[in-house]
Amino acid sequence: MFQNYLEVAPWHIRENTFDPENHEKSESIFSIGNGQMGQRANFEESYSGPSLQGSYVAGVYYPDKTRVGWWKNGYPEYFAKVLNSCNWIGLRVVIDGEELDLAKHKVLSFSRTLDMKRGLLQRQCIVQLSDGKKEVELVAERFCNLAEPDLGAISYAIKPINFSGGIKITSYLDFDVQNRDSNYGETFWVPLGAMVGEHSGVVAAATKKTDFHVAVAMRNLWLCNGFDFETHAEGTIDKMGAGNVYAFPLEQGKTYTLHKHCAVLSSMNHPKAALMQLAQDRVAMAADAGFESLRAAHVAAWAEKWKHSDIEIEGDAAAQQGIRFNIFQLHQTYTGEDERLNIGPKGFTGEKYGGSTYWDTEAYCLPFYLATEAPRVARNLLQYRYKHLPKAIENAEKLGFSNGAALYPMVTMNGEECHNEWEITFEEIHRNGAIAYAIYNYIRHTEDEAYLLEGGLDVLIGISRFWAQRVNWSEAKQKWVMLGVTGPNEYENNVNNNWYTNYIAAWTLRFTRESIATAQRIDANKTSALLTTLQFDAAKELDHWAAIVENIYYPIAEDLGIVLQQEGFLDKPQQLASDLPLNERPINQHWSWDRILRSVFIKQADVLQGFFFFEDDFTLDEIERNFNYYEPRTVHESSLSPCVHVVLAARLGKIEKAYELYLRTSRLDLDDYNKEVAEGLHITSMAGTWMSVVQGFGGMRIINNQLHFNPMLPKQWSALKFQVRWRKALLLVSLSADAVAVENLTSEKITCFVNGKPLTV
Numbered sequence: 001m002f003q004n005y006l007e008v009a010p011w012h013i014r015e016n017t018f019d020p021e022n023h024e025k026s027e028s029i030f031s032i033g034n035g036q037m038g039q040r041a042n043f044e045e046s047y048s049g050p051s052l053q054g055s056y057v058a059g060v061y062y063p064d065k066t067r068v069g070w071w072k073n074g075y076p077e078y079f080a081k082v083l084n085s086c087n088w089i090g091l092r093v094v095i096d097g098e099e100l101d102l103a104k105h106k107v108l109s110f111s112r113t114l115d116m117k118r119g120l121l122q123r124q125c126i127v128q129l130s131d132g133k134k135e136v137e138l139v140a141e142r143f144c145n146l147a148e149p150d151l152g153a154i155s156y157a158i159k160p161i162n163f164s165g166g167i168k169i170t171s172y173l174d175f176d177v178q179n180r181d182s183n184y185g186e187t188f189w190v191p192l193g194a195m196v197g198e199h200s201g202v203v204a205a206a207t208k209k210t211d212f213h214v215a216v217a218m219r220n221l222w223l224c225n226g227f228d229f230e231t232h233a234e235g236t237i238d239k240m241g242a243g244n245v246y247a248f249p250l251e252q253g254k255t256y257t258l259h260k261h262c263a264v265l266s267s268m269n270h271p272k273a274a275l276m277q278l279a280q281d282r283v284a285m286a287a288d289a290g291f292e293s294l295r296a297a298h299v300a301a302w303a304e305k306w307k308h309s310d311i312e313i314e315g316d317a318a319a320q321q322g323i324r325f326n327i328f329q330l331h332q333t334y335t336g337e338d339e340r341l342n343i344g345p346k347g348f349t350g351e352k353y354g355g356s357t358y359w360d361t362e363a364y365c366l367p368f369y370l371a372t373e374a375p376r377v378a379r380n381l382l383q384y385r386y387k388h389l390p391k392a393i394e395n396a397e398k399l400g401f402s403n404g405a406a407l408y409p410m411v412t413m414n415g416e417e418c419h420n421e422w423e424i425t426f427e428e429i430h431r432n433g434a435i436a437y438a439i440y441n442y443i444r445h446t447e448d449e450a451y452l453l454e455g456g457l458d459v460l461i462g463i464s465r466f467w468a469q470r471v472n473w474s475e476a477k478q479k480w481v482m483l484g485v486t487g488p489n490e491y492e493n494n495v496n497n498n499w500y501t502n503y504i505a506a507w508t509l510r511f512t513r514e515s516i517a518t519a520q521r522i523d524a525n526k527t528s529a530l531l532t533t534l535q536f537d538a539a540k541e542l543d544h545w546a547a548i549v550e551n552i553y554y555p556i557a558e559d560l561g562i563v564l565q566q567e568g569f570l571d572k573p574q575q576l577a578s579d580l581p582l583n584e585r586p587i588n589q590h591w592s593w594d595r596i597l598r599s600v601f602i603k604q605a606d607v608l609q610g611f612f613f614f615e616d617d618f619t620l621d622e623i624e625r626n627f628n629y630y631e632p633r634t635v636h637e638s639s640l641s642p643c644v645h646v647v648l649a650a651r652l653g654k655i656e657k658a659y660e661l662y663l664r665t666s667r668l669d670l671d672d673y674n675k676e677v678a679e680g681l682h683i684t685s686m687a688g689t690w691m692s693v694v695q696g697f698g699g700m701r702i703i704n705n706q707l708h709f710n711p712m713l714p715k716q717w718s719a720l721k722f723q724v725r726w727r728k729a730l731l732l733v734s735l736s737a738d739a740v741a742v743e744n745l746t747s748e749k750i751t752c753f754v755n756g757k758p759l760t761v
Contacts, residue, residue, distance in 0.1 A: 033349075114328075214266045371445075
């Protein structure tokens, strides 16, 4: 079922043979990035086989049309596309008149390695040319510079093994690119200009409609056997590209190395008028510093990232590789340096799921950054939503809500909704609750209550106003109800009283009331001024919220001792996921949508998402009964699903189930569980993998505002070690089968609880 062609090792991902059938998957898995730009693991030289060429610049997108004949009021105006940008890695290699192409030539040996510790993509291969005699060795290495995120660099070495001959190699920049999901071959870039020098070039283009400008510059340097190699270049130029063409004799046994330095700058960070010149200046500085110097700074930056975010697992190489791969990709995608950016579900690894943020960020990603980075990184994720609050209010107004009610988008680039499935976009409103929960999570983790008066309270009030208007009073039930929603289980649409949505709505109303009181305690005058600005009628609104909280409807099945996912759930044929034939899995690739909607099968945690967030509200027996009922009906066909179940299973002592699902979440992409990794990786669910380890097996909880660890290791692991930032302290937690050690790496004394007993460190 799974595609296990990758070597298992603690710090690297490696494939040791070249199979074109795996190439697009490898392009995703071996992707590199630095938070500002990213690049799929495409070959530098030409490749005529199946390939998804992908180079991406953070924040740059295109608003594709959504208007169709059945367009209705409230539909989003566009669907955001993450755009393929300038191909800056490109080389065209011609040896003795024959263009190098691994799809056409015999590959005698091959290895492609992702060095996760140092953030390097490496490749080595020996290729036989079509005469069946000449053999060429290629050794390539590249990185997207984590220390200077507008820079990328390539080292590309060619050695003729058993012949001497001639080579013509073109190092180029190409903006004549498309997205695979383009409609009718549509292109998204218009040329702005290009220039070429003897060993350099620059090209700039702008996006249609949104008018983002991107300029990419290159500088090429040659070595022969490690020493400077003087060679002449002819320039090539067209409106969408620039290139340097080198032609010289190859001598048998000698290694000819091209160092290609590139600068990728966008109008997100620089003035448009100066962009081309700034790109040339940056790449000139990079070339002067040299490949080895840039590489050293990049490797040092990665060492700093790993210092506090690494997780060590002893005794289980597959589990170790899986968690490091997930952490590595998270750091490549988001560094927290720019509050305008967020964590796209594919990061820089593919085009699917256009948009820069889903509710995944708040529900799954925030805990990782809270525990592994300085508080400002998580704060920037919250600020992203605060700055989009006016758009969230506008989104709600389009649907008929008023008085500052805010509905945050399901998918967005700039705060506007850009997801075009009605049942998801306007029914999957539980996302609002995840944003409120993120504010709660941030404050309890950092004690930064001041954030309430610096954006948090504005957001909470907007969301609470939405919930207060979204419910309605049912005379039949004598309860507040919420109709026509889609819960986290997207295999159910347009249901009434989804338990999780109702629960998180009521929780948000309660938390917002508490937050107003907290803000008043911090600064009564500032709070009063804020509430006046928001035209908040405290007496009227707070009383209304309290009434909803006290009397909202929750569907339950008393005879089963469980809450119901939604009204009518028991009307469905009650089957288990284990009843499904393997040849019908995943069902989203084999069943009609109508059949899926009428089935009992659950895509991802829905009821259990609520028990995960609010487990302190329930007894262990209540959690177990609901877990035992819903998990067997869950097909885990969302990348976000396994991690929630791991944490709950570990809490319940179901360690084998937790371990099974941990491998699924940590190796989802490495083993291509869902047979879709060629489209890109599942970045946001990777943060869920971190939660699986730290909150699941490490048993980390915040109970009554205190940090707790109740660890339970799977038998496959002999030891586990991780770090957690908590308040002003940094803790190193070391676990084995019979011991728990907590070391405070700072001078800030704290008390935590280990297996229920207080420990001061």
